[in-house]
Amino acid sequence: MTLVMQLFLYLSAYHAGKKLHWSMLNSVLHAPMSFFDTTPLGRILNRFAKDIDLVDSALPTSFASSLNTMISVIATVIILIYGSYFAIIALLPLAVLFIFIQRVYVASSRQLRRLDSTTRSPVYSNFGETIQGLSTIRLEIIANVLTLATSLFAVLMRDKLSAGTVGLIITYAMQITHSLNWLVRMASDIETNIVSVERVNEYSQLESEAPWEKPDVKPPPHWPTQGGIQFIDLSTRYRGGLDLVLKNITIDVQPGEKIGIIGRTGSGKSSLCITLLRIIERTQGKIIIDNIDITDIGLHDVRSKITIIPQDAVIFAGTLRFNMDPFGTYSDEEIWNVLELAHLKRRTFTVENGLHYQLTEGGENLSAGEKQLLCLARALLRKSKIFVLDEATAAIDMETDRLIQQTMRSAFKNASFNNCTSITYDIG
Template identity: 45%
Template sequence: MHIAFQFFSVGSNFWLSKWSEDKDLIKNGSGNNVKEHMYLCIYGVLGLGQAVSVFVSSIVLYLGTLNGANILHNVLLFNTIRGSSNLFFDITPAGRIMNTFSKDVDALDSVLPENMKSLLTTSLSVLATLFVISFNTPIFIICAIPLGIIYYIVQRLYIASSRQLKRLQSMSRAPIYSHFSESLAGTSSIRAYGLEDKFICENEQKVYENQRCHYPNIISNRWLGVRLEMIGNLVIFFAAILAVRQEKPNASLVGLSITYALQITQHLNWLVRMMCDLETNIVSVERIKEYGDLPQEASWEDPKMTPSPDWPENGSIEFNNCWVRYRPNLKPVLKGLSISIKGGEKIGVVGRTGEGKSSFALTLFRIVELEDGKIIVDDIDIATLGLYDLRSRLTIIPQDPVLFSGTLRMNLDPYNKYTDKEIWKAVENAHMKCFIKSLDSDLYYKLQEGGKNFSVGQRQLICLARALLRRSKVLILDEATASVDLKTDDLIQKTIKTKFQNCTIIKIAHRLNTIMDSNRILVLEGGSVVDFDTPSALLSNKNSIFYNMARHSGLVK
């Protein structure tokens, strides 16, 4: 359709030229109405053809780019969320992810469609200009060849440099986002230590680095402008000289040729800029494609292996020689872990910081995949299950409570599975009923981002209520009471004892008094099992690591 537009555009100019040269109309004035109407109708048809072709080409292009941007954004979002978390989020700065979801997606939505349209229009306009000049003065082709070679060299030099400058500019923008978001998150600490000036200077330095990449880009634009003006002026010069040097020049066609030649400087300039912009902005697609190729988690559902609706029925868990490492180049965090947990047992997991306690819990949910070994839950190897089938049957109360913007009810029951009566019962068992009743809209109270209008302890209790609603056979408590006071901690422990009496409970804790009522205690050191026995047996062995931990905590003398 863009080619059709140029055809109609050039055709209308040629037709206008023919109209102005018609000897009958010049001789008789406007007396020949039939011929005038013929010229006018054909000129009108050519103009209508331009309008229709531009309209159709624009609509098709915008619909196509909109569809493409939508697909690429969905790929970016899905693959980033489903990406292998420990391999991607741990090593990718938040600013880089924000830059991709903002600047690169904006390039897809707003910049690339215009670039593509302008590139098509200007490239065909240049070809149309060269065609018109060459049609009127064929000898111009001899001059156009060396000018085309010079133009090509200038264009490749500029585009190669500009593309790298744009990439540097884009890369230097991500640290600004990252530093700014980190500064906002740590505002209270920055003020407390009086480091406002230091962080302002760091921010200015990162902006300065970004401008250092931006300034050469402007200089390269001026470099290009001078050379394109020179090539454009040479085209005008040769077109004019060769046109008037013809033996019998046609005044209207010479005028048409010169008119087109006068426009070529603008077209050439715009063509190079659009080619450069397209190449530099297509880097956004390249980056989004990189995110689309991220290593992914296992499939969400596996039709070959779907557990029964009641799985796990007993809650027995068996670790067989489990080895885990977060990335291939890091040391293993679990080393040949082999333990067996009976259904309904209460297991306490202790160990110093960095000994593999949280990693032990993460392997159950396959947040981190095993490098070697197996985990069997109720006679099913969890590696054979889809992630949804596995994670929806287990419950964890994490160390850092996670809440989302929205109503309190949505945070407790995101899939709307339970009645208000069941939710109130869970809230009561989590010792939050009185507090929620005091809120303006009780269950429909609006939470701020991350639940910041609740204290950390209250957020932890909401996570407990969420766990009570799910009633899973396997419950993992990862430092679940670390952010609550001792009185609330005692209430939570009593709730867990009574409401999860028949469940398998794995408690990961620093405070030893919270796990002393466990059936058995697992002590980890360096990712390996050093003690795994009843509390009384471990305390009776004064050489055990657990005994030393209990003595330092004041539980034994």
């Protein structure tokens, strides 16, 4: 029976923890950029690490142990009452006192856990241990009073009780000390660890960015076919209450145009880029791509049609082929063609291992220039109608800068790319 009960508890906890983790992960991944601007990375990691660990490991153990101990306490009380019904006179007031102390302790320990989860300060940990010790001392006193009362009743009723019954009653009265201590500890652990569920649930209900897809409003399958972009009276800010970073911007980028946007630091160049990708939403105005207002369609439909090459190259742990084509959409021949276009086909790592060359996390086994050229090749592989280069050559050497510009010029002469629209920020 105990095995079945524990199996049920652990399976229930497993499914509950899995559901909570997925709900929080989905909520964080779809949170607006303003959330990441105002929330430290350590706080987010703390929810996914410490709080999820408590939900997965500590809570199931506390529930199972608390249930077992409660059954043991109930059985002990029944035996005490069966041996001497006068024991109920001592049990009732002591039970009231026990519940009072337990509630006071749990309330304080729950607040301490909430503070500890927020600050991770050793001061709160030490204070929590001190409070826990005080509750143990008080419960020892209650249990000793119960043992004394049971012994007195046994003496008063010695004519009606056998020696064996008296021994049984006193033994169980002494045993209840440990059970009560453990029951309070497990009950308080449940109460304090529930704070982690509360914190996880808080991140599961974050404000979400715009819908990922709108099934009832879908662009044509091959949209955009031309790549024309219109910024009409566009104003935007990073979040409510802040000043506008773009104000009344109007730009008409014709299909196939290659334009550069130049300005000092903080002038709003990158803000225009992330507004185009709807990482931040416009405050007023419109962005129209091939006669479709991008705010009328889902985020995926917008972002999947725009290729961006950022300043900081993003490389994943895995093979060269996986980094070029993670979804297995393109043939090896197509990948080799863009690698040659990006001047990577004859690099040492491709000559020796081909597309099976293993890249480390962040591309640590590549130079900064090679990483940027790899990102360029990956972007060219998609053959998007709209290319955005956001200071793609700002952190690389002059030779790689030359190769990137040569690659872009060669690509735009190719029939596959000469009709695409390119927006470049601060490229020399």
